[in-house]
Amino acid sequence: MTAKQPVPVVLSGRHVRLEPLSRDHLADLFAAGGGDEEVWRWMPTLAPRTAEELGAVLDARLAEVERGSSVAFAVIRLATGRAVGWTTYYDISTTDERLEIGWTWYGRSAWRTEVNTEAKWLLLVHAFEELGMGRVSWRTDHLNERSQNAIRRLGARYEGTFRRHRRRPDGSWRDTVYFSLLAEEWPAAKQRLTDRMAAG
Template sequence: MPAIAPLPVTLTGRHVRLEPLSPDHLDDLFAAGGGDDEVWRWQGGPTPRTVQELGEKLTTLLAEARRGVYVPFAVIHLGSGRAIGWTTYLDVDVTDERLEIGWTWYGRAHWRSAVNTEAKLLLIGHAFEELGMGRVQLKTDHLNVRSQEAIARLGARREGVLRRHRRRPDGTWRDSVYFSLLAEEWPEAKSRLAARL
């Protein structure tokens, strides 16, 4: 089947629900990660110190979503019913059957929990199984070792590094480490991720 572009959709697991991001999530999101330098360290731009500053980031993301650049999701922790972060589909290319998962953050209280594993299980599964994608890619700053380890635990393969790829907010240059997972690799990766949950 030919690949199709992602649309806003709700994806539900045992620990998290991914639902279309909206301004209604702002207060929960700020409570989860607003003002936390460690949460925002690798996100680009300054740490949002107020609800208004996080609202500006959210508004920018939603404007890009309306232009078709991103498909953003709020990550809802089912135990609390509250939004604890966001994640997006981006760089979608239906012709070449690929997309990227990125601009992901979670409140620090949910690091090293089932949240990231299940969110990625839902997103990657949707990309391969419903959207017909052949490749899902993820990238991160070469200095963000925690993120690289988390991506590798998903079963994604490290492909290489784009040097001097992006300017950081402080003016230094980031190298971007790229990872990917292919459709034929997904069944084995899916089994491993499901077992980890």
């Protein structure tokens, strides 16, 4: 039996709601992180300096959703009702029961808060328990230690590094660090994440 294909859906928690990314989120998203070099430092695109530039990046994500190759979510902070970033499922294979979580960014107001932990918790519950995935993976720039630490805190395991894997927007080369979490590892990881969220 293969896993189910992810489709746009709303996933709700105590602090955040993930909802299908749309053009309606553009104003909030630009307010959250538009033009902020540090927010976009490790992304595969330069920091969008205008709402129009961010709209072009958003449209590229929506085109992937339209093709069925990814599912993109706006991350809504429930306390404000505003989008503070986005995240996606991509590299999806229902036959191989796997997907990747990536193309994730948050404005600075969401850094070092419950936003990322709960958003990832919602995505992992959905992937493993509702879609029937056997593997969820992440990849990031080898210099992006903040992202690597956040991925490790989810319970994911380091798998290896692809050297000189991708050219950065500034023309330099990055090594790409890979992590994964398997279905049989999820119950223990879920318990640790649940305990951490309960502790605040």
